[in-house]
Amino acid sequence: MLPNVRTPPASAPGRFGVLVVEDDSTIGRHLETGLRSNGYAPAWSRTGVGALTQASQGSYDVLLLDLGLPDMDGLDVARTLRARFPDLLIVILTARTDDIDVIAGLDAGADDYLVKPFSLTVLLARLRAHLRRRSAASPPPGPVPLGDLVLDEAGRRCTLHGTDVPLRPKEFELLTLLGRHAGEAVARETLMAQVWDENWFGSTKTLDVTMAGLRRRLAKAADSSPRPVRLPLITTLRGHGYRLEDS
Ligand code: CA
Numbered sequence: 001m002l003p004n005v006r007t008p009p010a011s012a013p014g015r016f017g018v019l020v021v022e023d024d025s026t027i028g029r030h031l032e033t034g035l036r037s038n039g040y041a042p043a044w045s046r047t048g049v050g051a052l053t054q055a056s057q058g059s060y061d062v063l064l065l066d067l068g069l070p071d072m073d074g075l076d077v078a079r080t081l082r083a084r085f086p087d088l089l090i091v092i093l094t095a096r097t098d099d100i101d102v103i104a105g106l107d108a109g110a111d112d113y114l115v116k117p118f119s120l121t122v123l124l125a126r127l128r129a130h131l132r133r134r135s136a137a138s139p140p141p142g143p144v145p146l147g148d149l150v151l152d153e154a155g156r157r158c159t160l161h162g163t164d165v166p167l168r169p170k171e172f173e174l175l176t177l178l179g180r181h182a183g184e185a186v187a188r189e190t191l192m193a194q195v196w197d198e199n200w201f202g203s204t205k206t207l208d209v210t211m212a213g214l215r216r217r218l219a220k221a222a223d224s225s226p227r228p229v230r231l232p233l234i235t236t237l238r239g240h241g242y243r244l245e246d247s
Pocket of ligand 1: 022023024066067069
């Protein structure tokens with residue numbers, strides 16, 4: 001018997017894990033490639049049973065679920081995984097256009113659905129919208145120390161030895177996101193999708209400009225501090241993104 005799953009559980013740090021459940025090879029491959037090149041960490045299962053196993057072995061943020069599977073009804077997969085993982089974002093991909101199927105899918109616990117054929121661009125935009133709404137809904141953690149910096153998301157303050165470090169809004173959000181994933185590589189696409197508008201596409205130059213500003217302001221704050229300071233180290237990972245280390 002062929003293995004159901006083509007790729008190992010992929011929950012690369014700083015990226016959203018997406019479990020694609022699709023028996024059609026062309027669509028499955030298209031989704032896997034498209035998701036990976038857009039900063040997601042996809043895994044692909046061709047069957048419902050494979051998906052249930054895979055979901056319990058890996059850590060996934062999103063389930064992209066075809067309803068017409070060879071071994072079981074996709075609605076049962078949705079129901080089972082919704083019960084097991086209340087926070088999982090479930091998006092149904094279906095060739096069925098009847099309203100009744102869409103209603104059944106949403107009743108089975110899906111958050112959204114797309115009717116095939118769908119465009120990858122639209123799918124990615126929907127995912128960004130859902131994921132941003134989710135991160136906005138979860139309460140920010142308390143103040144977090146990063147070296148001698150203290151990052152207070154709720155109060156939107158960044159302080160160094162108790163002195164405010166003036167940051168622009170996007171600089172603050174960029175630092176916050178990297179700080180949340182301290183020690184992990186965070187892809188440029190993930191940063192663009194979460195810090196900037198969900199509808200960004202093309203150039204990520206604005207990210208480089210914001211990062212340069214952030215580094216400059218942190219260095220300036222460190223220079224003007226009367227005491228020696230330990231700043232978190234932000235490393236540029238060429239062709240990927242950034243990694244913040246709590247020095
Ligand atoms: Ca199918």
